[in-house]
Every structure is written in structure tokens, then in C-alpha cells.
Amino acid sequence: MTEADRSIYLAPGEAPPHRTVQSKRFITKVMFMAAVMRPVFAEDGSLIFDGKLGMWPFTERVPAKKSSRNRPAGTLITKAVNVGRREQRAMLIDNVIPAIKMKCPAFLKGVPLIIQQDGARCHVEPNDPAILAACRADGWDICIEMQPPNSPDTNILDLGYFCSIQALQYEESPNSIDELNECTIASYQNLQPETLEDTFVSLQKVMECIIQDLGNNNYKRPHIGKSKLRKAGLLLKNYKCDMSIYLVVGLGVEGEQSYEEEIPVRFQLNMFRGKSKNTFSNKLKEDLIQWFGPVQYADASEEYLGTLQKIAAVTGVKTAVDVKVPVKMYCSAIVSDLATISGDMKPLKDI
Numbered sequence: 001m002t003e004a005d006r007s008i009y010l011a012p013g014e015a016p017p018h019r020t021v022q023s024k025r026f027i028t029k030v031m032f033m034a035a036v037m038r039p040v041f042a043e044d045g046s047l048i049f050d051g052k053l054g055m056w057p058f059t060e061r062v063p064a065k066k067s068s069r070n071r072p073a074g075t076l077i078t079k080a081v082n083v084g085r086r087e088q089r090a091m092l093i094d095n096v097i098p099a100i101k102m103k104c105p106a107f108l109k110g111v112p113l114i115i116q117q118d119g120a121r122c123h124v125e126p127n128d129p130a131i132l133a134a135c136r137a138d139g140w141d142i143c144i145e146m147q148p149p150n151s152p153d154t155n156i157l158d159l160g161y162f163c164s165i166q167a168l169q170y171e172e173s174p175n176s177i178d179e180l181n182e183c184t185i186a187s188y189q190n191l192q193p194e195t196l197e198d199t200f201v202s203l204q205k206v207m208e209c210i211i212q213d214l215g216n217n218n219y220k221r222p223h224i225g226k227s228k229l230r231k232a233g234l235l236l237k238n239y240k241c242d243m244s245i246y247l248v249v250g251l252g253v254e255g256e257q258s259y260e261e262e263i264p265v266r267f268q269l270n271m272f273r274g275k276s277k278n279t280f281s282n283k284l285k286e287d288l289i290q291w292f293g294p295v296q297y298a299d300a301s302e303e304y305l306g307t308l309q310k311i312a313a314v315t316g317v318k319t320a321v322d323v324k325v326p327v328k329m330y331c332s333a334i335v336s337d338l339a340t341i342s343g344d345m346k347p348l349k350d351i
Contacts, residue, residue, distance in 0.1 A: 031058045039193040051196045053099040055188040078177045118147040153206045160199030198226045
């Protein structure tokens with residue numbers, strides 16, 4: 001087996017290998033379906049589930065039409081399958097979804113689970129009736145979603161596993177489809193749960209970079225030293241998005257060069273949620289006056305109005321104060337004090 005383009009280092013006088021493929025259209029290509037989820041660890045760190053659901057090649061066993069020096073006609077051989085939507089649907093129904101139901105810990109049954117697939121045209125639609133029936137059977141709550149366009153780093157396989165098997169083509173030299181299948185599946189089985197867990201942590205930091213880059217993919221992958229943090233026992237399972245990024249991007253402010261600009265911000269005077277719904281937070285109003293002097297009432301510009309309404313929806317309030325504040329001050333002092341006064345801030349949502 002070979003590939004379309006390959007670089008080879010040759011010693012002086014060494015003859016390059018002879019390639020007999022007529023064109024790259026005749027190079028054998030095999031597609032695989034790989035499925036992973038986040039590993040599950042117990043509180044003491046012991047492994048409950050390694051996160052590996054399975055890897056399956058798109059191949060079939062068919063009888064050979066002609067004899068060769070390797071086998072007579074009629075011998076079953078492995079051939080690659082052209083992958084279309086029908087093959088993708090069959091793979092999900094026959095392999096991926098059953099693997100989820102069989103290998104996932106029992107406590108995940110009934111919990112919403114999402115199968116993310118990339119945007120290839122051959123992939124099934126999320127509302128495919130056969131897929132929906134298979135996902136909801138036996139009391140499971142599974143659904144299909146598409147990967148965000150032009151965002152390969154939001155795919156766990158692209159972000160971690162596929163990078164780890166790039167050297168496989170140089171370490172192994174399979175001569176047949178069967179050998180290629182064995183090498184690829186063996187590399188999948190060798191994937192360590194800790195590596196997979198690190199990839200899910202990296203995904204959270206990647207999402208933060210995407211938010212900071214206003215949905216673009218022009219960023220550098222972040223590095224937080226996960227191995228060192230794990231050895232020190234400091235690696236967290238979930239990381240919170242930096243609130244300054246969360247709010248600055250929500251207000252449409254791009255880059256640190258805008259940090260000193262003053263923008264109109266509507267501070268919603270909080271009505272406490274939960275048991276103290278009817279208690280109005282005068283403390284917040286006093287702090288606003290202390291920070292910025294007498295409160296200036298002004299209409300927020302329409303440019304920010306939609307986002308300000310989303311910020312308002314965090315606490316569900318009845319009175320608003322409009323002030324102009326520097327972005328830098330808004331992202332530092334306000335965030336910590338507002339969170340302290342109002343309790344934990346819930347994720348922004350449309351209203």
C-alpha cells in the first residue's frame with residue numbers, strides 16, 4: 001500500500017523505491033468510523049470507563065473474482081467500501097449506537113447524550129427517522145448534532161487522537177487492507193484514557209479561544225501544562241471561561257486596544273433568585289455609585305442593546321441603571337463584586 005505524496009530520505013547512491021500505481025485514483029483508500037466519549041473516573045481516581053466506544057472500518061468481505069499467485073478465485077478478500085449516507089446510517093445504527101448503550105456506565109441511561117459528527121456531505125441528517133428511532137430505543141436519550149463549520153478543533157478526534165496516529169504510517173508498513181485495519185485498530189486500542197481526558201480539557205480551552213476570537217479559527221492552541229498539573233493533583237475536570245473574555249466579547253469589544261474605551265453598560269439591579277426572590281439588592285446600587293460616582297441615566301446604544309438584554313437575563317430584574325464605564329474596569333471590578341452580590345452568574349441566554 002502507498003500514498004499519493006511521500007517524502008523519503010535516501011543515502012548517496014541509493015535507488016528510490018519503484019512505484020507501479022497508474023495514478024492516485026488507483027491508490028487504495030479505507031475509511032474508518034471512530035467513536036469516543038469522555039472517560040469516567042471515580043472520586044478516588046480509579047477508572048470506571050475508558051471512553052473508547054470503538055473503531056470500525058468501512059470494508060466488506062467478498063469472493064475474489066480472479067485467481068492470483070496469492071489465492072484462488074472465490075477466496076474471501078477484504079475490499080474497501082465507497083462511503084455514502086446509506087453506509088453512514090448503517091454504521092451508526094449497527095455499531096456506534098449499540099456500543100454507546102453497551103459500554104456507557106448505567107447511570108448515563110436517560111441522560112441526554114450527543115453524537116457529534118463533522119459536516120461531511122455523506123453524514124446523516126440529525127432528524128433522520130431511522131437514526132432517531134435507534135437513539136430513543138430502550139429508554140436512552142441520544143441525539144445527533146453536526147460539528148461547527150470550519151472548526152476542526154471542536155472535534156475530539158481531530159484535536160487529539162488523529163494527531164497521535166500521524167506517525168503510524170511511518171512506524172508500520174501495511175501491505176494489505178487487512179494489515180491496515182489491524183494497525184489502525186491497534187493504535188486506537190493503545191489510546192490511553194488520560195490522553196483522552198486531556199483532549200477534553202483542551203477542548204474547553206479551545207472553545208474559550210474561539211469565543212475570544214469572535215468565532216474565528218485564527219488562534220493558537222492553548223497549552224496549560226496538563227501533565228504537570230495532573231502530577232501535582234491540580235488538573236481540573238472542568239474549567240470556567242475567563243469572565244473578562246465572556247463579557248467583552250458579548251459586548252462586541254474586539255482586542256485589548258479597546259480596553260480603555262468607555263462603553264454604555266446597563267447594569268441590571270439584581271432581584272435575588274431562589275428563596276429571596278422579593279429581596280431587592282440595594283447593596284449593588286450603592287456599590288455602583290461608589291465605583292462610578294453619581295449614576296448617570298442614559299439610553300444604551302442599539303449596538304449593545306441586544307447583548308445588554310442577555311446580560312440582564314442572568315438575574316431576571318425589574319430595574320436598570322445605565323452608566324458609561326471603561327471596559328477594563330467592567331471586566332475586573334464589576335465581575336467579581338457583581339458575582340459576590342448576586343450569587344453565581346448563570347450562563348447568558350436569549351430572552
